[in-house]
Amino acid sequence: MANEQYKAKNYENAIRLYSRAIELDQTSPTFYTNRAAALMMLKKPKIALDDCQKALLLDPTSIKALLRGAKCNFTLGNLTEADRWYTKVLNAEPNNKQAISEYQQLQKVQNSINQAEFCLQNGQYAFAASLINNVSSYLDEIPTKWKIMKAETLLEQNEYGEASRIANEILRGDQQNPDAHVLRARILYIEGDNQKAAxxxxxxxxxxPDHSKARILLKSQKNAGNEAFKKEDFNKAYEIYTLALEIDPENKNTNSKLYSNRSAVLVKQGKLVEAIKDMDKALELDPAFVKVLKRRADTYMKLEKYSxxxxxxxxxxxxxSTNQELRRELHNAERELKKASRKDYYKILGISKYASESDIKKAYRKAALQHHPDKNCGDSEAEVKFKEIGEAYAILSDPVKKQRYDSGVDLDGPNCGMDFDTVDPNLFFQMFMNSDNFSNMGSGGPRGGFPSGFGGGFPSSREFPRQRSSGYHSYGNTFHS
Structure with a gap:
């Protein structure tokens, strides 16, 4: 009854009757191969292939099962498997005309697909698309791989809409297809939606995890960030590097470079503390990243964290160990560390390193007046501060000593300043205030015995008596409150 329905092309009825026959006798391979034939006529090759495999379990030599299974694999695009099944048929029956014809057709399709892959790799996108379209006519169901290939040819020809449709169609049927995800990511990346692409x-x-094209796209994201950095579009570069870091959190090698690049962006933006955090992350992933160690050292220098x-x-x-530039920078950093550990004369006077000679004098006068012992009787801290202020001025007012102090030369030799343990800082202050060399600074002097202006030079340490003061002295009208 099933055979009669098949001959009448009533394939649904034939399938129903073959299924009934199988229920009555599950040991007959013929029932399975016949039902497979009916299923193939309804373009259901996946189910038909399953019947062929069941038939072969019952009779491994069944030519009908092998031939129909080969055809199912062929129409499903399983070309390698189809080749294997046809080969079995031809080994058993070398003159089987159906097998020979279909096998030749299979080889033609396989050659065309190989040629399409070659064209795709070599930029012949239109020809690759034409080949894929031609061979697809032989199949009931176009393989996902071929769909991906076709979408790639469309993408390269700027036909983003159709390429996107194919990618979405594949993903609706199979959310676990990595090729479709990468295809969709490429389209989104081109359209500028970096977040969804990531x-x-x-x-x-x-x-x-080893998908090469996903990693290549990750590299493309990194390159795009580099291009934005070169164009000094730092906001865009930061965004691209950030999105690229989200693509593959487990990729230590690539992510260490991305953190390094993003830290360079942050340095350019003046966000030094944030930059240090990114450098820390880069070095966690790659402790031997010399470039990042050097950049972090440079950033620490800017933050005056010399240690x-x-x-x-x-x-x-x-x-x-052979990098001479690193050695020079280390020498400089060690010198700055030594400089930082000594007294900061600029800080003591409350001025910047770029203060003028006039600014230095004004700062000394103001600070010395504020902390003079006569004004702060019994205040030991003020006495110490007064002494430091005089010491700072002695160095910064002398161009030679100032240059030695700024360059750090004094760190390698004798103290470039005066020995304030052997000089009375009050006498030092009086000599400054009563010097005839000061020109008018326009600020006026204090009430009482101070002159009204300042200017000129400052007596060197040679002019001071070499005596140790047992304390500070008041000099009559030197200070009037």
Whole structure:
């Protein structure tokens, strides 16, 4: 009854009757191969292939089962498997005309697909698309791989809408297809939606952690960030690097470089503390990243964290011991560290390193008046401060001593300043205030015995008596409150 329905092309009825026959006798391979034939006529090759496999379990030599299974694989696009099944048929029956014809057709399709792949790789996108369209006519169901290939040819020809439709169609049927996710990511990336592109790349790598195209796209994101950095579009570069970091959180090698690049952006933006955090993350992923160690040392120097800078440069030299630039920078950092550990004369006077000679004099006069012992009787802290103020002025008012102090030369030799343990700072102050060399500074003097203006030079340490003061002295009208 099933055979009669098949001949009458009533395939649905035939399938129903073949299924009834199988229920009555599950040991007959013929029932399965016949039902497979009916299923193939209704373009249901996946179910038909399952019947062919069941038939072969019952009779491994069944030519009908092999031939129909080969055809199912062919129409499903399983070309390698189809080749294997046809080969079995031809080994058993070398003159089987159906097998020979279909096998030749299979080889033609396989050659065309190989040629399409070659064209796609070599930029012949239109020809690749034409080949895929031609071979697709042989199949009941176009393989997902071929759909991906076709979408890639459309993408390269700027036909984003159709390429996007194919990608979405695949993903609706299979959310675990990494190729479709990468295809969708490429389209979104071109359209400028970097955030969604990153999400699809991340999903692709979840499905296949070794997916090369997802990693290539990740590299493309990094390159795009580099281009934005070169154009000094730092906001865009930061955004791209941030999105790229989300694509593959487990990729230590790439992410260390991304953190490094993003830290360079933050340095350019003046966000030094944030930049340090990114450098820390880069070095967590790659402790031997010399470039980042050097950049972090440079940033620490800008933040005046000289000890940290020295540590980073020493660590970098342990990795790259022949790098002379690192040695020079380490020497400079160590010198700055020494300088930082001594008294900061600029800070004592409350001025910047770029203060003029006039500014230095004004600052000394103001600070010395504020902390003079006559005005702060019994205040030991004021006495110490008064002494430091005089010491700071003695160095910064002398061009030679100031240059030695600024360059750090004094750190390698004798003290470039005066020995304030052997000089009375009150006498020092009086000589400053009564010097005939001061010109008018326009600020006026204090009430009482101070002159009304300042200017000129400052007596050197040679002019001071070499005596140790047992304390500060009041000099009559030197200070009037």
């Amino acid at each position: 999400a699809h790349c991340q999903e692709a790598l979840r499905c296949d 940290e800078a020295v540590q980073d440069l020493k660590a970098a030299l342990e990795i790259d």
